Ligand SMILES: CCCCC/C=C\C/C=C\CCCCCCCC(=O)SCCNC(=O)CCNC(=O)[C@H](O)C(C)(C)COP(=O)(O)OP(=O)(O)OC[C@H]1O[C@@H](n2cnc3c(N)ncnc32)[C@H](O)[C@@H]1OP(=O)(O)O
């Protein structure tokens with residue numbers, strides 16, 4: 001009986017292997033499906049740990065989440081090469097901005113995430129089952145992208161509380177995923193809060209995923225991701241009139257860095 005189950009298991013694994021070899025679409029679906037499953041299952045196990053250790057919603061839970069998510073890269077053969085970590089060592093709060101290519105960014109985020117740092121996320125993620133629950137417990141700030149006024153109100157509140165809570169805030173200024181190897185124009189929310197709170201902006205750039213990950217081409221192989229944490233950009237003395245310039249400056253620096261890290265000639 002047991003031998004029968006073993007043979008069935010081996011046959012299913014063999015079939016999956018053959019299908020993956022034959023069809024890039026199956027290969028992609030299985031790998032990305034496994035990625036989702038890891039998040040879903042690990043979140044379910046991590047929720048009680050966070051509740052037991054820290055008692056509820058707090059940024060301290062991010063340390064636990066980070067420890068778990070940092071192991072995921074080994075399943076997918078991904079390597080991160082990080083430079084400039086020392087640039088996170090500013091005293092007090094800061095706004096961290098980075099490029100956002102795909103859901104795989106969650107591994108890159110956790111690879112470099114400094115302590116006491118919360119992220120701004122679309123509110124829909126709160127309803128992603130166990131993942132929603134764990135990111136709620138981690139202190140993630142949820143915004144409603146369909147309502148500019150409500151998103152701005154939440155961001156303004158963040159600008160007020162980040163100093164008192166002494167937290168850093170991680171924002172994806174492109175506002176959505178973009179896996180083209182370039183940057184989308186930046187939204188200004190992150191830069192408004194940096195100026196309102198008079199805290200530095202720290203840009204973080206991840207090299208393009210396009211050589212190993214492309215959902216349109218069913219591509220998802222192993223690969224290396226270069227990450228650079230850039231020097232903080234000060235905002236002391238800046239006013240709301242300077243937000244556009246600050247946004248442009250940050251965008252240009254990050255775009256140049258993205259192209260350099262991705263081995264793409266600049267424009
Ligand atoms: C153990 C297993 C664990 C499993 C889990 C593992 C890992 C997960 C753990 C944690 C990770 C969670 C991280 C999740 C990542 C989620 C990523 C996302 O969800 S990205 C999408 C959401 N983020 C954003 O959208 C941020 C960027 N957007 C903005 O900043 C926007 O500006 C906005 C504030 C959202 C508003 O956007 P909207 O399109 O509605 O308007 P505009 O940007 O066009 O702005 C209009 C106008 O208003 C001005 N403005 C904007 N903000 C402000 C402000 N705060 N104060 C004043 N004025 C503001 C802006 O400048 C425009 O005016 P003008 O055109 O004149 O310049």
Ligand SMILES: CCCCCCCC/C=C\CCCCCCCC(=O)OC[C@@H](O)COP(=O)(O)O
Nearest residue numbers: 036039040102103106127128129131175176177
């Ligand atoms: C009972 C409900 C069950 C729901 C089950 C859902 C299971 C979901 C399981 C795993 C989800 C893993 C998601 C990890 C977090 C990904 C963060 C992310 O990258 O979000 C994208 C967002 O930045 C931008 O969104 P868009 O590009 O604008 O779109």
